[in-house]
Amino acid sequence: MCRHLAYLGPEVPLGRLLTEPEHSLYRQSWAPRRQRHGTVNADGFGVGWYAEGDPVPARYRRAGPIWADLSFADLARVVRSSAVLAAVRDATLAGADAEAAAAPYASGPWLFSHNGAVKGWPSSLAPLTVSLPAAELLSMEARNDSAFVWALVLNRLRGGDEQGQALADTVLEVAEAAPESRLNLLLTNGESIAATAWGDTLWYLRRPGSGTVVASEPYDDDPHWREVPDRTLLTASRTDVLLTPLKSPEPLKESRT
Template sequence: MCRHLGYVGPPLAVGEILTRGPHSLRTQSWAPRDMRGGGTINADGFGVAWWVPAPTAPEDHGAGVIWHGGHTPDVIDAAREDRPRPNAPGPGPIDPGELNANDPAPPTAGSGRQDVGEPASPAVGLGGHKVGEPASATVGLGRQKPGEPASPAVGLGGQKAGGAASPAVGSGGREVDESASAAVGPGVSGGPEPAHTASVTSRYRNAAPIWTDPAVDEVLPQIRSRAVVAALRSATVGLPLERAACAPFTHGRWAFSHNGAIPGWRDTFTTLAAKFESPSLLEAESLTDSAMLWVILRGLLEEKSVAADAALRQVVAGVLEHSPTARLNLLLGDGETLWATTWHHSLSVLVTDEFAVVASEPYDDDERWRPIADRQLVVAGPGRVTVEPLDIDTGRATS
């Protein structure tokens, strides 16, 4: 019934952690060793999430939204400047004598800034790029000063046209590796990296078996991150087989996976959503128990600001109150720490001073792997791991 893995430590290739070891997560898709009655293979899709830097967002942008260009413009004032003045004269002919050959050339203007009757200046797009100029003059938003030599075309992350290929990047043109200090917005060649206050998740999912996807070997190894959460899916009978149903589920800095099943989940989550005042269950990416479980857990983490360990305890207890035979091995990560629960299914941890791995099954024979007993809450990071009983009274529940 699914397999998952979380990693926190030095930057590594995202694809490498999926294929690491003789009993890698990919191998576990067709040859798992400890399913505990949860099926025989995990071939109904897979997914992997990693973390990328999130620059400080302007007040009018949400967390994790990257602003491309220099300083943040005041969009309201800019709109007011472009708006025609109420008493301004309408279009009409201008006496050619009013134009003096010695007068300075009219300033290059963007949309709505050309004065009526002025000599037609070249059309200007965002960032001062004149229509008809060679592509080498393409610049970013508002960064090209009048009269300066044309700068080379610059794409997301500061990649100049025709330059060497840049490293793999995540959403918004940010390099995944910590060396992303060279990545800048469009039109800015070089310069300091914006201050970062957090990381946000990016992810890749596929509803096909992991062994059929060439991206695992050809694309994902080019992406590097300090943290990864990955999952294989073995779908419960009757639930949809689709990419949206594949973990990890993500939002902001969080990534989540559920290994297990929840009998009667529709009624269970309807009751829990009302109890926890959760976001609408219609926000679930897919009509599955895991996707709806994530909506409720995310509501506790983000809207109620409940600590991760406490939120997991509340969710597990709430589900078991209404579905006492539920299987609830949960995995949660924020890019720095991993939290996990064991409720019926297997889990092991490998923690050193440099990194921490939490996995349904060990991917190799390293003697430092430590199996986790049932009904436990695990909190792990490089050089640290705590394991505490969940201590949830399930009455007649038997997992």
């Protein structure tokens, strides 16, 4: 369910990442190549990007399929950024939250997306509500599993956790409460990326001078794409990618330029 992508690198038009590649996120909305659950990601889409000198990202989100929004093609052609997070959505359950349920979710400098589904939502995560301040529960952007997972991550970030730690601890907490959940999470602050592979595909592309892309699946057939093993935390900057098995303190693999 869902496909998402994050990018850090030289400033590029959004379209170069999201619409132009042969198997771009745009095409993945109706023809993903590696999606394990669901077939069409037509329940909304969104993109968040950072402008130079402003740590708070802008967002463009819609409730319908990305191919039905002609304005997005124009936006993607001219808006440029060096840090982007985008997603196309396949809803876990029907709901009335419209574009509020579409990733990326945002707060302060952070953008967040969830590719997957929480098993037994919402009753399975009811015990975890006690870990959240009432104000955070009441200010959730939408009433779905992804928004609740984001609230858990955000609570940790506001408590001082690094991005990777916030994602790892949230995944392990949710997986314990709701076994068989799929929890591929993606988070950026415009300077670094953190992501988890837990139940669905995750890949990354790192080429000297071209920045770093982390995505649910490759958007082209470049041989430099590398798959992330399941149950792994990925942390990345513009120059480094680190993979750490979840529940293990030591890096599994390191890629440097």
